[in-house]
Amino acid sequence: QSAQRSHELSPPPAEPAxxxxxxxxxxxxxxxxxxxxxxxxxxKITRRSAAKHALSTLTALLVLGLNPSTVLKLLEKCPELYTVKESQLQQRIGNLRKLGLGEGSLQRLVAYYPPLLTVPVKTVKHVVVFLREKCLFTIQQVTDILRDSPAIVVENLDHLEYKFQYVYFRMGVKQAEMVKSRLFxxxxxxxxxRHCFLERRGLYQTPDKKGQTTIINPKLDSVLSVDQDTxxxxxxxxSSxxxxxxxxxxxxxxQEEELRRGSIEAD
Amino acid sequence: EKWAVTRTKHPPTSLALQHFDATYSIQLGKLWPSVRVALLSERKYGALLNNFSHDAVLAGLEAQGCRDFTSDTDTEAQTSEVSTEEESSCVSMKKSGADGQQLPPLQLSPHIKCSVFPRADITRFKPARPDMCGLLGYYLMDAASVLPCLALGVQEGHNVLDLCAAPGGKTLALLQTQCIGFLCVNDSSVSRTLRLKKWGEIERDTFDRVLVDVPCTTDRHSLMEDDNNIFSKNRTGERRKLPQLQLELLLAGIEAACPGGEIVYSTCTLSQTQNLSVVEQAIYLAREKHGINLQVVDLRPLTRMFRKTFHFAPDLHLGEMVIPHLAANFGPIYMCKLRRLT
Ligand SMILES: C[S@@+](CC[C@H](N)C(=O)[O-])C[C@H]1O[C@@H](n2cnc3c(N)ncnc32)[C@H](O)[C@@H]1O
Incomplete structure (x- = not known):
């Protein structure tokens, strides 16, 4: 019933702030x-307590420099933001700033991918450590990755590692090019x-130990960052x-390979 | 670490791929990437119908979405006629080309039926099940392998020689015609002694139809399986001698045919050296050494009929070739038909 009450436009006197x-x-x-x-x-948020951070969330978003209609839109896309505690929200924004996301880009990023602010600082830190230590991206590259592919913070790290290794070892692509192509x-x-298709057509080769190929591989950017027809x-x-x-x-x-691997592991 | 697997440095499959990249990119030009990806991906099968089975196999397959490609012919090519079974047990086809020019009649072996899933459909066949007599309803094979058998044009009462028969897929297709008078099956793996010579000497001028389905580099197999691979280092000599062996076998087949008889040479490689060159030399040597004159039988009516099902190589000056394509992943099959004039 209390959820209903927020529908009436006057706040209950108990928690005016x-x-x-x-x-x-x-x-x-x-x-x-x-x-x-x-x-x-x-x-629509039925738990009253869940919505109690609405005011601080709104304030924080406006302080970030987002205009009211953008705020409205992103909250509709991601109402979970209403439930984030003010202190947590400030921590998360602070952390992203520390990671090199300046005002302009942070603003754009939150508008483009609002769930970014629902992810705990700890999780973001894990991803950053993974990118730095397992994948050897530079600090600047990590910033670029977060800016271009913020959804990376919610990805499963094992999957992420597999994807990185696939592109690094199998396709022979270095970190800088991964960032440029917005791989993540x-x-x-x-x-x-796309890679296997090119490979079987004879248009892509895994470099040998010295990094050499007998053909010139297309750049990752031209493979990924174009629509299918192009x-x-x-x-x-x-042909399509x-x-x-x-x-x-x-x-x-x-699928069959996975089944086979599964049955081998089960033995 | 997951991708840094230690592999044998030069497995036969990758040697084969290197070899094909070098030769076929020149021979097939722009078509090669498309053929290459098809060769390296899962192939399609056809279900050769067993006419001796008691089950309603064809109906069952059709219910699963298959169709018999031998009757599913291109409408444009069908303009003249396809004679019905009552009319004649052996189908005779007089075709006019798309350009209006009259093509010589081509006889196709009757009663050979082969079901395939439609273009771009990747459904697999279930293994055939025995009927009440223990006979299997169909035999799974590359649908393109049926084409040399159709092209052979076996007719009522023919004496037929299958010169390289093992393991017998094409023999089975030939038997479906049910009109062979006498079928002689040969393979070196069975006879052990070099039967080849004998065919020339003893069985000379005997057969109405001869199928010469020679050993070759079996391109698809060589790319996919390291076992029993002709590109393994220790089989280099054998591989180099293939065109010579193919030539000898084709010549033996030509000699075994009777004057007026017809020979189909076939391989499952794209290699020009093993296909057109062998046929060219055989025609030349048959005339020079054995005084046998041969005529090349135009197979274009056949390719026109079946172009809904297969991709054929464009503009071969001798014979026809099914080239693999992802949407119709059959072949490669090369075939050339010769008629003995003398
Ligand atoms: C492409 S396979 C034939 C496949 C068979 N026609 C089928 O459709 O199942 C070639 C065959 O030629 C045989 N062969 C090799 N050398 C031969 C020879 N000198 N004489 C006869 N057969 C030979 C091989 O044993 C092999 O079975």
């Missing part, structure tokens, strides 16, 4: 309609499909029918 009022929203620069919308979103925006399957027309020089069949064949091959 943490509750939102229409008045305070208008003060913050939201329009009438925006304020109403925000109330609707909040009323793509799923492992997307990377493998990839097929200019890099793979193949071929690529479509190939992806289905690969899915089956990998």
């Amino acid at each position: 943490t509750e939102l009022s229409l008045h305070s929203l208008l003060d913050m620069g939201f329009t009438d309609t925006q304020a109403q919308q925000m109330y609707d979103t909040l009323s 925006r793509f799923t492992l399957d997307e990377v493998r499909h 990839f097929l027309a200019h890099v793979a020089m193949a 029918e071929e690529y479509d069949v190939f992806k289905r064949l690969m899915a089956r091959e990998w």
